[in-house]
Amino acid sequence: MAELTNKPAxxxxxxxxxxxxxxWKDLAAEWRSRELFTAMVIxxxxxxLIFNFxxxxxxxxxxxxTAGILWVTFTFAGxxxxxxxxxxxxxxxxxxxxxxxxxxxxxxxxxxxxANLIFxxxxxxxxxxxxxxxxxVNLFQPGLLLVIFLGSVGYxxxxxxxxxxxxxxxxxxxxxxxxxxxxxxxxxxxxVRASTYFLQGQPMxxxxxxxxxxxxxxxxxxxxxxxxxxxxxxx
Amino acid sequence: MKSQPTxxxxxxxxxxxxxxxxxxxxxxxxxxxxxMGDVQRVFYFHVSVGWVAAIGFLLAVIAxxxxxxxxxxxxxxxxxxxxxxxxxxAFLNIVTGSxxxxxxxxxxxxxxxxxxxxxxxxxxxxxxxxxRQGIDDPDRRARFGAIYAILGFVSVPxxxxxxxxxxxxxxxxxxxxxxxxxxxxxxxxxxxLAFFFSLATFTVVxxxxxxxxxxxxxxxxxxxxxxxxxxx
Amino acid sequence: MIEVRNLVKRFGLKTILKxxxxxxxxxxxxxxxxxxxxxxxxxxxxxxxxxxxxxxLVKVAGYRLPQQAAxxxxxxxxxxHQPLLYGxxxxxxNLRYYGKMYSVENFAAREAEVLALVDLSxxxxxxxxxxxxxxxxxxxxxxxxxxxxxILLLDEPYTGLDQDASEMLDGVLKQIAAxxxxxxxxxxDLARSAELGTRFDVLSRGKIISSASRxxxxxxxxxxxxxxxxxIAAAEKNNAKEAANG
Numbered sequence: 001m002a003e004l005t006n007k008p009a010x011x012x013x014x015x016x017x018x019x020x021x022x023x024w025k026d027l028a029a030e031w032r033s034r035e036l037f038t039a040m041v042i043x044x045x046x047x048x049l050i051f052n053f054x055x056x057x058x059x060x061x062x063x064x065x066t067a068g069i070l071w072v073t074f075t076f077a078g079x080x081x082x083x084x085x086x087x088x089x090x091x092x093x094x095x096x097x098x099x100x101x102x103x104x105x106x107x108x109x110x111x112x113x114x115a116n117l118i119f120x121x122x123x124x125x126x127x128x129x130x131x132x133x134x135x136x137v138n139l140f141q142p143g144l145l146l147v148i149f150l151g152s153v154g155y156x157x158x159x160x161x162x163x164x165x166x167x168x169x170x171x172x173x174x175x176x177x178x179x180x181x182x183x184x185x186x187x188x189x190x191x192v193r194a195s196t197y198f199l200q201g202q203p204m205x206x207x208x209x210x211x212x213x214x215x216x217x218x219x220x221x222x223x224x225x226x227x228x229x230x231x232x233x234x235x
Numbered sequence: 236m237k238s239q240p241t242x243x244x245x246x247x248x249x250x251x252x253x254x255x256x257x258x259x260x261x262x263x264x265x266x267x268x269x270x271m272g273d274v275q276r277v278f279y280f281h282v283s284v285g286w287v288a289a290i291g292f293l294l295a296v297i298a299x300x301x302x303x304x305x306x307x308x309x310x311x312x313x314x315x316x317x318x319x320x321x322x323x324x325a326f327l328n329i330v331t332g333s334x335x336x337x338x339x340x341x342x343x344x345x346x347x348x349x350x351x352x353x354x355x356x357x358x359x360x361x362x363x364x365x366x367r368q369g370i371d372d373p374d375r376r377a378r379f380g381a382i383y384a385i386l387g388f389v390s391v392p393x394x395x396x397x398x399x400x401x402x403x404x405x406x407x408x409x410x411x412x413x414x415x416x417x418x419x420x421x422x423x424x425x426x427x428l429a430f431f432f433s434l435a436t437f438t439v440v441x442x443x444x445x446x447x448x449x450x451x452x453x454x455x456x457x458x459x460x461x462x463x464x465x466x467x
Numbered sequence: 468m469i470e471v472r473n474l475v476k477r478f479g480l481k482t483i484l485k486x487x488x489x490x491x492x493x494x495x496x497x498x499x500x501x502x503x504x505x506x507x508x509x510x511x512x513x514x515x516x517x518x519x520x521x522x523x524l525v526k527v528a529g530y531r532l533p534q535q536a537a538x539x540x541x542x543x544x545x546x547x548h549q550p551l552l553y554g555x556x557x558x559x560x561n562l563r564y565y566g567k568m569y570s571v572e573n574f575a576a577r578e579a580e581v582l583a584l585v586d587l588s589x590x591x592x593x594x595x596x597x598x599x600x601x602x603x604x605x606x607x608x609x610x611x612x613x614x615x616x617x618i619l620l621l622d623e624p625y626t627g628l629d630q631d632a633s634e635m636l637d638g639v640l641k642q643i644a645a646x647x648x649x650x651x652x653x654x655x656d657l658a659r660s661a662e663l664g665t666r667f668d669v670l671s672r673g674k675i676i677s678s679a680s681r682x683x684x685x686x687x688x689x690x691x692x693x694x695x696x697x698x699i700a701a702a703e704k705n706n707a708k709e710a711a712n713g
Contacts, residue, residue, distance in 0.1 A: 099516075189394065
């Protein structure tokens with residue numbers, strides 16, 4: 001057998017490279033199995049279907065409740081993705097593998113956030129046209145898409161942080177929604193409001209406070225998560 | 236086993252006396268409010284318990300930050316005490332608010348910013364307790380609890396502000412910005428006395444309960460330590 | 468290479484490591500023996516920077532833990548009873564991922580080397596979840612040495628391996644050890660430890676209670692050495708208890 005000769009030189013891997021290594025890893029694994037994506041999409045479709053029967057949506061009230069239905073769907077499907085994404089790391093001890101690497105802890109966090117965001121966007125890209133077709137509502141407005149983007153970011157930033165915690169508890173899957181939903185409420189409230197206003201064609205000065213709140217939330221909680229993540233993973 | 240320190244015993248008695256006095260002041264002594272009648276008297280307690288709940292929450296966050304920086308388990312005991320006391324008083328806040336709301340607004344519940352925020356806080360408290368329940372390792376339990384308390388504390392004001400853009404029907408007692416808010420009233424000097432006394436009372440009661448809870452936490456830890464020693 | 472003084476580690480109220488002292492010179496292969504619950508895994512986790520000491524000095528490759536953990540990680544290769552591999556990725560993809568995380572240069576050549584070492588070159592493009600336990604462990608070794616670490620920490624690497632896989636692991640470890648790396652290995656398999664180790668330490672109840680180099684122990688005497696160390700420790704503990712009560 002050959003002698004191991006290679007002596008790699010660098011002491012610490014750049015954070016940027018590490019983040020993209022994590023993202024690439026998650027995408028490659030998911031692309032292979034597509035378990036997460038399929039589960040989320042089917043779940044989301046079922047939720048929308050159930051809403052159709054539960055709320056008896058006539059065209060008149062539709063514009064008013066569409067945003068709410070969409071965000072409920074994203075919220076619940078999102079927890080599926082978050083749980084699964086972290087469970088993969090817990091499996092076969094891969095979380096240790098992440099922590100052993102000579103990378104900044106924040107690289108692990110941001111890598112997971114970006115990967116989770118991509119999954120969430122992928123599901124949303126499927127659901128939005130689907131909903132538009134099923135209910136004859138045009139959801140392809142830039143304003144609405146912006147709100148969905150900002151809202152998803154806030155949701156995933158906090159969700160990834162909390163799922164890193166819950167994956168290490170006994171009650172794992174059940175606990176994440178219980179922890180996540182109260183904290184992520186400002187996102188849901190503002191996103192639903194802004195989305196509804198966009199669909200109703202309301203003036204911008206009515207919508208802006210909600211968008212500002214979304215931006216504020218995203219910034220505040222990203223900073224907070226960055227500060228706090230180390231304490232979750234350092235034993 | 237150490238018995239209660241003298242000061243705590245004084246606080247126990249003081250709490251009881253103050254509560255009795257506060258009840259007297261609120262129920263019998265204070266004048267009846269013109270529009271709402273006797274049910275308004277709930278207000279004296281409603282704000283006070285809400286105030287204690289908020290202190291509990293604040294204490295939990297401070298203890299959380301302290302635990303993360305210092306690593307001393309006594310901060311964790313203080314944090315849990317803060318959440319447990321806060322949990323109970325937040326619940327009382329919601330219940331008294333509901334009792335007051337029924338005759339005044341003709342509804343047990345309403346989707347108003349302050350009420351929703353109080354409920355969200357209560358849910359965060361409960362989630363905190365459930366998080367701790369699911370963790371066996373004491374250090375991890377304390378760390379995660381601290382982190383969640385901090386996250387919760389930051390998110391509650393954001394929730395409040397995001398709802399606030401709606402019109403509120405919650406009485407604005409101190410600053411009357413929206414005159415259309417039903418149930419707003421101005422306090423007479425006698426009412427102010429009852430109100431502030433009640434505030435002081437529940438602060439003392441809250442402090443006493445916190446102290447008791449922290450003592451229990453410390454004693455519980457001592458018991459665990461002795462158990463460990465036995466099995467070594 | 469490794470220097471540990473008065474290491475204390477607590478989990479809640481329980482003290483697992485009670486002032487542990489340990490040394491490892493470059494090139495040594497140390498077999499860490501001890502009963503379950505003695506603290507071997509805890510100790511290894513601290514050395515690998517996954518866990519932080521409550522008290523004491525821990526120096527690995529000249530860096531202090533936990534302050535300089537970031538610098539140390541580069542020089543550590545860790546093998547535990549979990550393979551640290553992603554089931555939905557191929558062997559090649561797993562190694563690519565770790566190659567990126569460790570900034571491994573000349574990756575293609577390097578990957579070929581380590582796969583040849585563990586005899587998995589032909590299975591490069593197969594999904595890890597189709598691997599047997601033995602194969603996963605072998606790939607895990609490839610992962611652990613991919614970045615050419617100076618120090619290897621192995622926690623019960625033989626767990627769950629059948630005879631063939633164990634022998635293969637033996638061969639690989641011998642080869643790796645021969646290249647001057649420092650290795651600390653915990654194992655319940657005394658026979659294998661005896662073959663590979665240059666020194667043996669016994670960890671019991673949070674402390675190293677006995678240490679002997681290879682020459683000081685005859686080949687089949689490792690079991691005797693181990694048992695004796697534990698008996699002496701138990702006797703000392705009883706004496707201490709009686710002195711305290713008496």
